Amino acid sequence: MPEITILTEADLRAVVGLGDDERRAIEAVYPVISAGRAAMPPIMRIDVPAHHGEIDIKSAHLPGWPGIAIKVSAGFFDNPARGLPSLGGLMVVLDAETGVPLAALFDNGHLTDLRTALAGAVAADHLARRDARRVAVLGAGVQARLQVLALAHVRTIEHLTVWGRRGDRAAALATDLGDELGVAVAVADTPADAARDADVLVTTTPSTEPLVTVDMLHPGLHVTAIGSDAEHKQELAAEVVRDADRFVCDETGQSGRLGELRAARAAGFAVDVVELGAVIAGDAHGRTGPDDVTVCDLTGTGAQDTAIASLAVERCAAAGTGTTLAT
Amino acid sequence: MPEITILTEADLRAVVGLGDDERRAIEAVYPVISAGRAAMPPIMRIDVPAHHGEIDIKSAHLPGWPGIAIKVSAGFFDNPARGLPSLGGLMVVLDAETGVPLAALFDNGHLTDLRTALAGAVAADHLARRDARRVAVLGAGVQARLQVLALAHVRTIEHLTVWGRRGDRAAALATDLGDELGVAVAVADTPADAARDADVLVTTTPSTEPLVTVDMLHPGLHVTAIGSDAEHKQELAAEVVRDADRFVCDETGQSGRLGELRAARAAGFAVDVVELGAVIAGDAHGRTGPDDVTVCDLTGTGAQDTAIASLAVERCAAAGTGTTLAT
Numbered sequence: 001m002p003e004i005t006i007l008t009e010a011d012l013r014a015v016v017g018l019g020d021d022e023r024r025a026i027e028a029v030y031p032v033i034s035a036g037r038a039a040m041p042p043i044m045r046i047d048v049p050a051h052h053g054e055i056d057i058k059s060a061h062l063p064g065w066p067g068i069a070i071k072v073s074a075g076f077f078d079n080p081a082r083g084l085p086s087l088g089g090l091m092v093v094l095d096a097e098t099g100v101p102l103a104a105l106f107d108n109g110h111l112t113d114l115r116t117a118l119a120g121a122v123a124a125d126h127l128a129r130r131d132a133r134r135v136a137v138l139g140a141g142v143q144a145r146l147q148v149l150a151l152a153h154v155r156t157i158e159h160l161t162v163w164g165r166r167g168d169r170a171a172a173l174a175t176d177l178g179d180e181l182g183v184a185v186a187v188a189d190t191p192a193d194a195a196r197d198a199d200v201l202v203t204t205t206p207s208t209e210p211l212v213t214v215d216m217l218h219p220g221l222h223v224t225a226i227g228s229d230a231e232h233k234q235e236l237a238a239e240v241v242r243d244a245d246r247f248v249c250d251e252t253g254q255s256g257r258l259g260e261l262r263a264a265r266a267a268g269f270a271v272d273v274v275e276l277g278a279v280i281a282g283d284a285h286g287r288t289g290p291d292d293v294t295v296c297d298l299t300g301t302g303a304q305d306t307a308i309a310s311l312a313v314e315r316c317a318a319a320g321t322g323t324t325l326a327t
Numbered sequence: 328m329p330e331i332t333i334l335t336e337a338d339l340r341a342v343v344g345l346g347d348d349e350r351r352a353i354e355a356v357y358p359v360i361s362a363g364r365a366a367m368p369p370i371m372r373i374d375v376p377a378h379h380g381e382i383d384i385k386s387a388h389l390p391g392w393p394g395i396a397i398k399v400s401a402g403f404f405d406n407p408a409r410g411l412p413s414l415g416g417l418m419v420v421l422d423a424e425t426g427v428p429l430a431a432l433f434d435n436g437h438l439t440d441l442r443t444a445l446a447g448a449v450a451a452d453h454l455a456r457r458d459a460r461r462v463a464v465l466g467a468g469v470q471a472r473l474q475v476l477a478l479a480h481v482r483t484i485e486h487l488t489v490w491g492r493r494g495d496r497a498a499a500l501a502t503d504l505g506d507e508l509g510v511a512v513a514v515a516d517t518p519a520d521a522a523r524d525a526d527v528l529v530t531t532t533p534s535t536e537p538l539v540t541v542d543m544l545h546p547g548l549h550v551t552a553i554g555s556d557a558e559h560k561q562e563l564a565a566e567v568v569r570d571a572d573r574f575v576c577d578e579t580g581q582s583g584r585l586g587e588l589r590a591a592r593a594a595g596f597a598v599d600v601v602e603l604g605a606v607i608a609g610d611a612h613g614r615t616g617p618d619d620v621t622v623c624d625l626t627g628t629g630a631q632d633t634a635i636a637s638l639a640v641e642r643c644a645a646a647g648t649g650t651t652l653a654t
Contacts, residue, residue: 004433006333008654044371046388046395051424057384057397061373068373070384072397072419074426082425090428092399092417097378098409099401101417104431106331106654323652327335327433 005103006323007316012107015315016308018117018150023125025311026118027280029303032062033251034277038303040251043258052077060302067093067102069309071302073112091309103313103322115308116300117146119250120224123296124200125154126279127248127286128222132199133158138191138211138235139204140164140173143226147202148177155200161186163194165205192216203227203235210263214239219291228259229299236260236295238267244295246286248276251301260297332430334639334649339434342642343635345444345477350452352638353445354607356630359389360578361604365630367578370585379404387629394420394429396636398629400439418636430640430649442635443627444473446577447551450623451527452481453606454575454613455549459526460485465518465538465562466531467491467500470553474529475504482527488513490521492532519543530554530562537564537590544570546618555586556626563587563622565594571622573613575603578628587624 016022032038040060047054053076061068073089080086089112091105105111124132132155137144140162148160160183164170171187178185188194195201195216203212205227212223214237223244227235241247241264249255252273256262264271276296278284287294316322343349359365367387374381380403388395400416407413416439418432432438451459459482464471467489475487487510491497498514505512515521522528522543530539532554539550541564550571554562568574568591576582579600583589591598603623605611614621643649 002433002435004333006331006431006652008652039373039375041371041373044368044384044386046366046368046386048366048388048395048423048426050390051426053424053426055386055388055395055397055421055426057371057386059371059373059382059384061375061382063377068375068382070382070397070399072421072428074421076424076426079425084425084427088426088428090419090431092419092431094382094399094401096375097380097403098406098411099375099378099380099382099403099415100411101399101415101433104333104417104419106329106428106652108329108654323650325333325335325433325650327435 002100002327003324004101004327006325007103007105009106009108009110011316011321012105012110012312014321015319016114016312018114018146018153020153022311023118023121023153025307026115026304027122029062029307030250030277031281033301033303034275034281038062040302058302058305060306061096062303062306065306065310066096067306067310067313068096069093069306071305073109091305093309093313105309105312111308111312113142113146115304116143116226117150119298119304120147120202120226121150121154123224123276123298124151124222127294127296128155128200129220129290134198135200136161136194136198137202137204138163138194140166140169141204143204145173145177147204147226151200152181157181157183159184161188161194161198163188163191205235206233207235208232209234210237211235212240213237214243217243217293222294225260225297230258234260234263238264238269240295241271242269245292246294247271248274248279248286248294249297250276250299254299255297259299329427329654330651331428331654332649332651334430334432334643336433336435336437338643338648339432339437339639341648342646343441343639345441345473345480347480349638350445350448350480352634353442353631354449356389356634357577357604358608360628360630361602361608365389367629385629385632387633388423389630389633392633392637393423394633394637394640395423396420396633398439398632400436418632420636420640432636432639438635438639440469440473442631443470443553444477446625446631447474447529447553448477448481450551450603450625451478451549454621454623455482455527456547456617461525462527463488463521463525464529464531465490465521467493467496468531470531472500472504474531474553478527479508484508484510486511488515488521488525490515490518532562533560534562535559536561538562539567540564541566541570544620549621552587552624557585561587561590565591565596567622568598569596572619573621574598575601575606575613575621576624577603577626581626582624586626
């Protein structure tokens with residue numbers, strides 16, 4: 001009799017977080033992507049314009065990984081008026097050897113939040129200066145918070161600056177993170193103010209207009225752009241992508257369609273692109289010295305979903321959490 | 328607190344079958360597809376060559392339908408050696424207004440089997456002669472069986488002929504269906520023998536070579552081709568598609584990529600294609616008289632999955648079946 005394990009957000013929060021093992025699990029998938037060994041189809045997207053909704057489906061098979069995750073992300077932007085969160089989702093995990101469903105993860109998007117934050121930490125770990133101390137984040141939502149917390153595992157943060165469209169939310173996030181991490185904090189009035197003294201700048205907004213312009217680049221800066229994951233989104237001016245000493249992305253095709261590479265190419269700029277996996281594998285250089293400006297665009301991949309879901313399922317099984325049903 | 332309903336194959340078998348309401352639910356989606364009102368992205372496919380596996384993901388949003396199904400089909404062809412079925416799958420249903428997950432349906436592919444059989448009955452209902460009495464089926468598997476049972480709801484079957492690659496399985500299926508439907512049966516030695524006196528011929532095989540050739544067409548015949556759902560599959564010779572008085576398909580783009588239209592176009596034949604939804608809606612003619620040869624190619628659509636899953640979830644809710652968990 002086949003069995004399926006049902007895992008809730010609470011089950012998952014109890015076993016996976018932003019720790020080193022989780023980050024290494026995410027790090028491990030990038031070389032697989034860059035070597036062309038991940039079976040990772042383009043994102044499937046279903047638009048529901050009547051309710052300002054969109055559903056994205058991602059998946060990937062990674063040779064050697066025990067499971068294949070299929071991740072459903074829903075963004076329905078009329079939801080707040082109904083008292084519901086805009087973003088949600090779930091994952092299902094199939095046995096990679098038999099295709100048999102193993103688990104359904106009703107995480108309400110939490111695993112996506114985690115793997116996205118962990119990816120930011122992986123990018124910074126490989127591309128930011130070793131002595132980076134000053135961090136700035138654009139955006140004041142869940143992802144801004146998680147990016148900073150994940151980054152604190154790979155660099156010693158001494159100062160954090162937050163910029164957000166809503167100053168009150170930026171101030172609240174800065175206060176929270178200052179308390180949690182024990183670091184000095186500031187709230188910036190503009191993205192330029194946030195970027196000015198930063199060693200690491202992380203952009204986490206759904207902006208459709210560039211927030212980071214080329215005049216904000218300064219020697220030694222590393223920028224990780226998280227927000228753009230659709231054709232109409234953009235956080236970095238095309239010139240930022242062009243003028244960085246190194247432009248890195250998680251998956252070139254996707255960055256060109258949905259990420260920061262899109263606008264740069266549309267502007268006619270020839271960009272020398274290297275994938276994060278090639279940098280991690282040592283097949284391509286990242287930062288070559290303390291004064292380089294590095295930029296990493298992360299659009300988010302099904303491979304990360306398969307990695308975090310596989311880890312979560314394994315840990316829940318070890319801990320005996322979840323509900324198992326005969327199907 | 329959000330809740331999710333978990334439905335097993337047994338839960339689903341108890342509430343949905345091959346009845347008239349189910350068929351009408353499937354019939355209703357075709358005009359939506361043909362009017363261009365379904366948001367139905369191309370099938371997402373993940374190949375797992377190390378285990379002779381493939382995963383197909385289908386989905387569709389139909390305006391006015393309460394749910395959006397995301398259907399995962401797995402075919403892992405090393406499974407029989409492990410004592411597992413080759414084919415399986417599951418569906419999840421999201422609320423079409425909010426994107427919130429409503430239900431996970433661990434149906435092991437049963438709902439796909441049903442909606443595919445119901446689609447065959449819809450096609451025959453609209454395209455076969457009203458007085459069709461003699462049915463032939465190529466293939467002797469689950470889908471062959473279900474196609475005949477569904478067809479019995481729309482035409483009065485008096486005689487059934489089964490052809491299968493394995494004669495023993497064809498004989499067993501013929502005997503079973505003869506008993507179940509109370510009709511005369513025969514087993515054919517060749518596809519041509521099966522087709523000879525048929526009013527309705529249904530092809531349900533994974534063949535990669537044409538089984539139905541143009542010499543088998545005779546006045547009044549209706550052919551429904553179910554099997555081809557991938558680039559390498561083909562049940563009908565290209566000339567069959569060309570020479571039919573009417574060639575109908577469920578979705579033109581998909582039939583051209585994965586169905587019987589592909590080989591006909593590759594042969595350079597100009598095929599006058601009409602979608603089943605246009606025939607159902609009365610926007611295009613189907614059969615114009617008793618001697619027409621009609622052909623319908625069904626590749627299977629996410630819209631059908633959304634229709635059958637929505638009906639199943641509604642019926643399980645009304646019956647109070649399934650397991651509800653807080654997420």
